[in-house]
Amino acid sequence: MAAIELRGLTKVYPGGVKALDSLDLTIPDGEFFALLGPSGCGKTTLLRTIAGLETATGGAVVIGGRDVTRVQPGGRDVAMVFQDYALFPHMDVTDNIAYPLRIKKVAKGERRAKAEEVAARLGLEKLMDRRPGQLSGGQQQRVALARVMATQAQAFLFDEPLSNLDARLRLEARTFLKKLQRELGVTTVFVTHDQAEALAMADRMAIMEAGLIRQIGTPSEVFQRPANTFVAGFIGSTPMNLLDAVARGDTLEVAGCKVPVPASAEGLVVDGEKLVYGVRPEYMTYQAGTVEGGLSGSVVILENLGASHLVTLDVGGVTVQGVVAEGEEPALGEQGAVVPRSDRALVYRDGELVAA
Amino acid sequence: MTRFVAGRIGFYTLVALLLAFFTIPLLWLASAPFTSNPTYEVRVPDFTWENFQIILDHPYALGSLVNSLILAIGTAVLVVVMSALAAYALSRVRLPGRDALLYALLLLSSIITGTAAMVPLFQLAIELGLIDSHTGLILIMTGGLLPAAIFMIKDFMDTTPKSYEESARVFGASPLQIVRHVVVPVVRPGLATIAVWTIANVWGNFLMPYLLLSDVEKQPAAVIMYTLYTEGGQANLKVLSTFGLLYSVPVVLMYLFVSKKYGFRFHGGIKR
Numbered sequence A: 001m002a003a004i005e006l007r008g009l010t011k012v013y014p015g016g017v018k019a020l021d022s023l024d025l026t027i028p029d030g031e032f033f034a035l036l037g038p039s040g041c042g043k044t045t046l047l048r049t050i051a052g053l054e055t056a057t058g059g060a061v062v063i064g065g066r067d068v069t070r071v072q073p074g075g076r077d078v079a080m081v082f083q084d085y086a087l088f089p090h091m092d093v094t095d096n097i098a099y100p101l102r103i104k105k106v107a108k109g110e111r112r113a114k115a116e117e118v119a120a121r122l123g124l125e126k127l128m129d130r131r132p133g134q135l136s137g138g139q140q141q142r143v144a145l146a147r148v149m150a151t152q153a154q155a156f157l158f159d160e161p162l163s164n165l166d167a168r169l170r171l172e173a174r175t176f177l178k179k180l181q182r183e184l185g186v187t188t189v190f191v192t193h194d195q196a197e198a199l200a201m202a203d204r205m206a207i208m209e210a211g212l213i214r215q216i217g218t219p220s221e222v223f224q225r226p227a228n229t230f231v232a233g234f235i236g237s238t239p240m241n242l243l244d245a246v247a248r249g250d251t252l253e254v255a256g257c258k259v260p261v262p263a264s265a266e267g268l269v270v271d272g273e274k275l276v277y278g279v280r281p282e283y284m285t286y287q288a289g290t291v292e293g294g295l296s297g298s299v300v301i302l303e304n305l306g307a308s309h310l311v312t313l314d315v316g317g318v319t320v321q322g323v324v325a326e327g328e329e330p331a332l333g334e335q336g337a338v339v340p341r342s343d344r345a346l347v348y349r350d351g352e353l354v355a356a
Numbered sequence B: 001m002t003r004f005v006a007g008r009i010g011f012y013t014l015v016a017l018l019l020a021f022f023t024i025p026l027l028w029l030a031s032a033p034f035t036s037n038p039t040y041e042v043r044v045p046d047f048t049w050e051n052f053q054i055i056l057d058h059p060y061a062l063g064s065l066v067n068s069l070i071l072a073i074g075t076a077v078l079v080v081v082m083s084a085l086a087a088y089a090l091s092r093v094r095l096p097g098r099d100a101l102l103y104a105l106l107l108l109s110s111i112i113t114g115t116a117a118m119v120p121l122f123q124l125a126i127e128l129g130l131i132d133s134h135t136g137l138i139l140i141m142t143g144g145l146l147p148a149a150i151f152m153i154k155d156f157m158d159t160t161p162k163s164y165e166e167s168a169r170v171f172g173a174s175p176l177q178i179v180r181h182v183v184v185p186v187v188r189p190g191l192a193t194i195a196v197w198t199i200a201n202v203w204g205n206f207l208m209p210y211l212l213l214s215d216v217e218k219q220p221a222a223v224i225m226y227t228l229y230t231e232g233g234q235a236n237l238k239v240l241s242t243f244g245l246l247y248s249v250p251v252v253l254m255y256l257f258v259s260k261k262y263g264f265r266f267h268g269g270i271k272r
């Protein structure tokens, strides 16, 4: 087990694409860390650079206190699960799981025993003689996990290990993976482009954009207080309302309505300045009619989210969304208002969070 | 309706004729060796082993088959090993002008073992003392077949996911271990194809051994076949058909064996 530390890590691909731009990141020992970001932001590149499959253009990778920037992948004592699992198609499950031990020259009997032990832990005992081609996606994923477990590496690197599974299996695998990581206590870096997955599984997470880390924090920090409008827009299954606002004393003028300056930004806004007011639909309450301190308009769309509904209001030409509990949804066309929770609303200046 | 029937009849007649065109020589090859006095006709054989006895008594016939085997297997081993290594490198390393190099090689290969290079090759072999030796012949035929083999096997390697090798690399495997444990097994059907293709090529090659081997004892079956044909100025159908049969059987057996063992198929990993 070991901490992973990245210092000013930069990766420029031949051809000039700057995939990582001077990243600094410390992942403590035993942490389950998620790397989240849109396609092409450099997540895979970062993971591969930690693994040593890509050489860093600048900066350093330190694993367990040892600078491994110039060390070959095999010497870094990390194990990686690839997005396609990369199980060897010509080996059966036993040989696949035992392969890392074969490289370490462990005797045949011993490595079979070890493979069986790990496989039993993941419920693979009955599949030991099968080839990867004869396994379902979920089973292949577990074999890939078993294989990295057999390595007893200092850190695990997972590149979107759940993206090949169907929706239901993905939920199961998510819980399973999180439990397994808890039990093993191995430092794990997990790449995903699914924000819900990152929120659900990670101890801490980093949100990346174009080779830069835009925010690092626990899932609740990132969800409740996105550090900038990029993170605010990226996190959350329903996008955050990001509305143009102008400061007027201790109120903000948003879409023709007046809302109080949120608690987080109290005393930090200058009268008359242009800001962005951000509040999650989940942190809004809906009331019929016009409400003081709320955003009033007419209901234009209702979307069923299962246990709740997403209500879209047209507030003076601006679209605002709120969530209402089932059974309380308004009728289409009704006049109503969404009232933000003052302790959850946020203000952004030039895209960055305004906070003490 | 009648037009349709007439069309069908015409079609099947044509197919039957075409089939006959190709099967009759094969039938002849199967029956003539067991016939006492074979002619160019296909006849029901009288099942004599006399023709085989003649071949057995022939001073060079059996030896030539052994020579063919040595040449074919020697070349196949060299071609498979060298093309696998070269194709792996070419497939995985990014080199400027890599594709141009490959096409140039392919172009050159058709010249090397072709008629155009006969004289220079002959002189080169003499200079190097490789004339009249199996080693020299194997080297030259390997050179001729390598580019096409590299080309074919590189195609196989290009289509196998890089993540297999990267995965092995992260586990600490050395490049040679990766080739042995991962790449070769994954492209094994491709290697089998190359081996079969090489053996068939060498087995049927007449020109090169005819040119480079003067010692009858060293000559392969393809050349001996030719000498059988001209013996006494007229084709001896007894010997020729029997030797022809013996000459074809190994290649057919090899195809059956390889196709059964490897099936010329690829067993993929994940469903994509």
Ligand SMILES: Nc1ncnc2c1ncn2[C@@H]1O[C@H](COP(=O)(O)OP(=O)(O)OP(=O)(O)O)[C@@H](O)[C@H]1O
Pocket: A013, A014, A015, A017, A018, A019, A037, A038, A039, A040, A041, A042, A043, A044, A045, A046, A193
């Ligand atoms: N081998 C390469 N050569 C050149 N550019 C590359 C290479 N690999 C990736 N890139 C570029 O680097 C950037 C980051 O790519 P990366 O694969 O890390 O993205 P990602 O965040 O993993 O995206 P995704 O979610 O789609 O997997 C992209 O702009 C990509 O085009």
Ligand SMILES: [Mg+2]
Pocket: A043, A044, A045
């Ligand atoms: Mg990726």
